[in-house]
Amino acid sequence: MTDEKKAPTGEKADASAAVKPGESAPAGAQRTSAAALEAGSQNVPATGPDVGARTPLEVVDVRTGMFGAHGTGDTSGYGGLVRTVAMPGPSERPYGGWFDEVVDVLTEVLDESGTGYANAVEAVVVDRTELTLVVARAHLVEVARALRDDADLRFELSLGVSGVHFPHDAGRELHAVYHLVSVTHGRRLRLEVTAPESDPHIPSTTSVYPTNDWHERETWDFFGIVFDGHPALARIQMPDDWPGHPQRKDYPLGGIPVEYKGATVPPPDQRRSYS
Amino acid sequence: MSAPTSHTPHATRSVPQDQTEGVPSFEASGGDWSQIAEEAARLGEERIVVNMGPQHPSTHGVLRLMLEIDGETVTEARAGIGYLHTGIEKNMEFRTWTQGVTFCTRMDYVAPLFQEAAYCLAVEKLLGITDDVPERASVIRVLMMELNRISSHLVFLATGGNELGATTIMIIGFTAREEILKIFEMISGLRMNHAYIRPGGVAQDVPPGSIDAVREALTKVRGYLRQLEDLMLANPILQARMKDVGTLSLAACMALGVTGPILRSTGLPYDVRKANPYSGYETYDFDVPVNDGADAWSRLLLRIEECYQSMRIVEQCLERLAKPGPVMVADKKVAWPAQLAIGTDGMGNSLDHIKEIMGTSMESLIHHFKLVTEGFRVPAGQVFQTVEHPRGELGVHLVSDGGTKPYRAHFRDPSFNNLQAVSMMCEGGQIADVVVAVASIDPVLGGVDR
Numbered sequence: 001m002t003d004e005k006k007a008p009t010g011e012k013a014d015a016s017a018a019v020k021p022g023e024s025a026p027a028g029a030q031r032t033s034a035a036a037l038e039a040g041s042q043n044v045p046a047t048g049p050d051v052g053a054r055t056p057l058e059v060v061d062v063r064t065g066m067f068g069a070h071g072t073g074d075t076s077g078y079g080g081l082v083r084t085v086a087m088p089g090p091s092e093r094p095y096g097g098w099f100d101e102v103v104d105v106l107t108e109v110l111d112e113s114g115t116g117y118a119n120a121v122e123a124v125v126v127d128r129t130e131l132t133l134v135v136a137r138a139h140l141v142e143v144a145r146a147l148r149d150d151a152d153l154r155f156e157l158s159l160g161v162s163g164v165h166f167p168h169d170a171g172r173e174l175h176a177v178y179h180l181v182s183v184t185h186g187r188r189l190r191l192e193v194t195a196p197e198s199d200p201h202i203p204s205t206t207s208v209y210p211t212n213d214w215h216e217r218e219t220w221d222f223f224g225i226v227f228d229g230h231p232a233l234a235r236i237q238m239p240d241d242w243p244g245h246p247q248r249k250d251y252p253l254g255g256i257p258v259e260y261k262g263a264t265v266p267p268p269d270q271r272r273s274y275s
Numbered sequence: 276m277s278a279p280t281s282h283t284p285h286a287t288r289s290v291p292q293d294q295t296e297g298v299p300s301f302e303a304s305g306g307d308w309s310q311i312a313e314e315a316a317r318l319g320e321e322r323i324v325v326n327m328g329p330q331h332p333s334t335h336g337v338l339r340l341m342l343e344i345d346g347e348t349v350t351e352a353r354a355g356i357g358y359l360h361t362g363i364e365k366n367m368e369f370r371t372w373t374q375g376v377t378f379c380t381r382m383d384y385v386a387p388l389f390q391e392a393a394y395c396l397a398v399e400k401l402l403g404i405t406d407d408v409p410e411r412a413s414v415i416r417v418l419m420m421e422l423n424r425i426s427s428h429l430v431f432l433a434t435g436g437n438e439l440g441a442t443t444i445m446i447i448g449f450t451a452r453e454e455i456l457k458i459f460e461m462i463s464g465l466r467m468n469h470a471y472i473r474p475g476g477v478a479q480d481v482p483p484g485s486i487d488a489v490r491e492a493l494t495k496v497r498g499y500l501r502q503l504e505d506l507m508l509a510n511p512i513l514q515a516r517m518k519d520v521g522t523l524s525l526a527a528c529m530a531l532g533v534t535g536p537i538l539r540s541t542g543l544p545y546d547v548r549k550a551n552p553y554s555g556y557e558t559y560d561f562d563v564p565v566n567d568g569a570d571a572w573s574r575l576l577l578r579i580e581e582c583y584q585s586m587r588i589v590e591q592c593l594e595r596l597a598k599p600g601p602v603m604v605a606d607k608k609v610a611w612p613a614q615l616a617i618g619t620d621g622m623g624n625s626l627d628h629i630k631e632i633m634g635t636s637m638e639s640l641i642h643h644f645k646l647v648t649e650g651f652r653v654p655a656g657q658v659f660q661t662v663e664h665p666r667g668e669l670g671v672h673l674v675s676d677g678g679t680k681p682y683r684a685h686f687r688d689p690s691f692n693n694l695q696a697v698s699m700m701c702e703g704g705q706i707a708d709v710v711v712a713v714a715s716i717d718p719v720l721g722g723v724d725r
Binding site: 211275 | 356357360362364365369371373400401403532533543545550551649650655656657659661668670672674676677678679680681682685687694695724725
C-alpha cells in the first residue's frame with residue numbers, strides 16, 4: 001500500500017502539467033504525460049465524445065504498475081503502466097438547477113462585502129448532482145456566514161466536517177469538507193477548503209455553526225488540521241497524549257500477522273493490493 | 276507513524292503530580308455518597324466535579340460525563356467520548372467497497388442497517404448506478420430500515436425506562452425487539468451486524484414465508500407497544516421525571532446541528548425521508564410526527580408514534596414484495612456473485628454456482644475470483660449521502676481515487692453530533708435529570724466513536 005503512494009515527484013509534476021491544457025509541458029515529459037493523461041481518463045466519468053472539451057482535471061496522485069507488485073519481482077507486465085488519479089475538475093456554467101441561483105446570490109453577497117466572489121471561491125465543481133464550492137481558507141468563515149444568513153441562501157444546518165488527506169496533492173495536502181443543508185429551501189451543498197501540510201491551518205467555523213465544534217476536534221484529531229479560533233481544539237477520539245494523526249495516509253493501519261492452519265495472513269495494510 | 280507536524284497535539288494534558296497536592300479527591304464506589312458529602316462539607320468545598328461514567332449503567336455504554344455540581348444542581352456538564360473508538364473509518368480504507376459494508380454496520384450497532392443503506396447508496400451514487408438498483412432491492416432496504424427503526428426505538432424505550440428504574444419497561448421493550456431481530460435473522464442470517472445491504476442491491480432475496488412472518492411479528496410488536504404505552508403514558512412518576520426536562524429549543528437544535536426526534540420535538544418536521552428522499556421513500560404514504568414540547572417527554576411520545584408510522588411503511592413494503600424481481604443490479608461487474616444456499620457448514624455459495632465456476636466455465640471462475648478478491652473499481656470523486664437514522668441525519672462522505680477501495684469513508688453519526696447538546700440540556704438542572712436528558716438523546720456509543 002505504502003509503496004504505490006511514493007510516486008516520484010518529478011512524474012507527478014509532469015502529469016499535473018499535462019492535464020492543464022494551454023500550459024506548455026517540458027518536452028522530455030511529453031510521452032509519459034500523454035500516457036498519463038490517457039490512462040487517467042479512465043478514472044473519471046466521460047464528459048462527452050470530444051476529449052478536447054473536457055474540463056481540466058485536479059490531479060491528486062500518479063501511480064505506476066498494477067496488482068501492487070513493484071521492482072524486479074513484477075512479472076505482471078503492467079510495471080510500466082502510469083495512471084493519474086484525478087478528482088473531477090471545475091465545472092462551467094450553467095451548473096444546472098438551483099446551483100446557478102445559489103452561486104449568483106453568493107457572488108452578489110460576497111462582491112457587496114468587498115471580499116469579492118473571485119477571491120473567496122476558487123472553483124465550482126458539479127459532480128454526481130452535487131454542488132461543491134472550493135473556498136479559499138482565508139474567506140471560509142465569511143462564505144459560511146453568507147451562506148447561513150442570506151435569506152435566499154439560508155444554509156442553516158451544518159452536517160459537520162470531514163477531512164481528506166491527499167499526500168501527493170502538493171500544497172493542498174489537507175482538505176476539510178463541510179456539508180451544509182438549507183432546510184428552508186431544501187438544498188444541499190459542500191464547501192471544500194484545502195491547506196498545505198506545512199501550514200495546516202484553517203479558520204474555525206464554530207462562530208457560524210456551533211455544531212462544528214466536535215467535528216473540527218475530530219478532524220484535528222485524525223488529520224492534524226488546526227482550526228484557528230476553535231474554543232478548545234482538543235483531541236476527541238484518541239487519547240490526549242496520542243502521537244500523530246491516525247487518518248493521514250502516511251499513518252499505518254497497524255495489525256499483526258495472523259497464523260491460521262499453518263499459513264500466515266499479513267495485516268490488511270501489508271497485503272498485496274491492487275494499485 | 277506520521278512525521279510529527281510543527282504543531283504537537285495541544286490536548287488537555289494530565290496535571291503534573293506536584294500540582295495535584297492539596298486538591299482533595301474522592302472515589303465513590305457506591306453506597307458511600309453520604310460520607311463523601313459529609314467530607315466535602317467538612318472541607319468547606321462547594322464546587323465538586325463528578326465523573327459520571329464511562330462505566331456507569333445509565334450512560335448508555337461508555338459515555339463519560341464530567342459534571343460540576345453544586346449540591347444537587349449541575350452547573351457545568353461536559354461529555355467525554357472516545358472510549359469505544361475502533362478506527363472503523365480507517366479500516367474501511369483497506370478493504371474493498373463491498374467489504375466496507377461489513378465494517379460500517381458495526382458502527383451504530385442498534386441501527387446497523389442504516390449505516391449499510393447509507394454507505395451503499397453513496398457507493399451507488401459514486402458508480403452512477405443509483406437508477407439501476409432494482410426496485411425490489413429498494414423495497415427490501417426500506418422494509419429492513421423501517422423494521423430497524425422500530426427495534427431501535429424499542430431499545431430507546433427499554434433502556435430509557437431501565438435507567439429511570441422501570442425494569443418492566445425494559446423487559447417488554449427488549450422482548451418486542453426480539454421479534455424484529457428474529458425477522459432480521461430470517462432475512463439476513465444475522466440478528467445484528469448483518470452486512471445484508473450491498474452496493475447494487477441486497478445480498479439475497481427474502482426467503483419464502485418471510486412476508487407472513489413479518490406480518491405476524493408486526494402484530495406482536497404492536498401488542499407490546501400498546502403495553503408499553505399503557506405502562507408509560509399515564510404514569511405520573513414518568514411524566515414528572517420527563518416533562519420539561521432536557522429541553523432544547525429549535526434555535527439550539529439548528530445551531531448544534533441536532534436532527535431526528537430531538538429536532539422534531541421542537542415542531543420542525545425535518546425528516547430526510549421527506550426532505551431528500553432516497554430508496555423511493557417519496558412513493559410511500561407516511562407522516563412525520565412532530566411535537567412542540569421540546570423536552571424528553573415529547574421525544575418519548577414522538578418515538579412511539581414513529582414506530583407506528585414505520586409499521587405503515589413496512590405494510591406497504593410487504594404489499595410491494597408480492598411482485599418478484601431481481602434484488603441486485605444486472606451489471607455483473609458490480610453485482611456480488613452470491614447465489615447463497617444453506618449447506619452442511621452453514622450459509623455459503625450454492626453448490627450449483629460452485630459447480631458452474633469450478634467445472635464448466637473458466638470465465639465464470641475468473642470473474643468470480645476477480646470480483647471477490649480485487650473488487651470493482653469506482654470512478655474518482657466524492658459524494659455525500661444522508662439517510663434518516665432513528666437518531667437523526669446520518670451522513671456518509673465517500674471519496675474514491677478510482678481504486679477498488681474507498682480512499683476515505685467518513686460517517687457523520689447523529690449520536691456523535693447530538694451528544695454536543697448534553698451541556699445545554701443538563702446545565703442548571705438536577706443530577707437525576709442528567710440521566711433523563713442523556714436517555715432522550717438516545718446515543719449509541721458505537722456510532723459516536725466509530
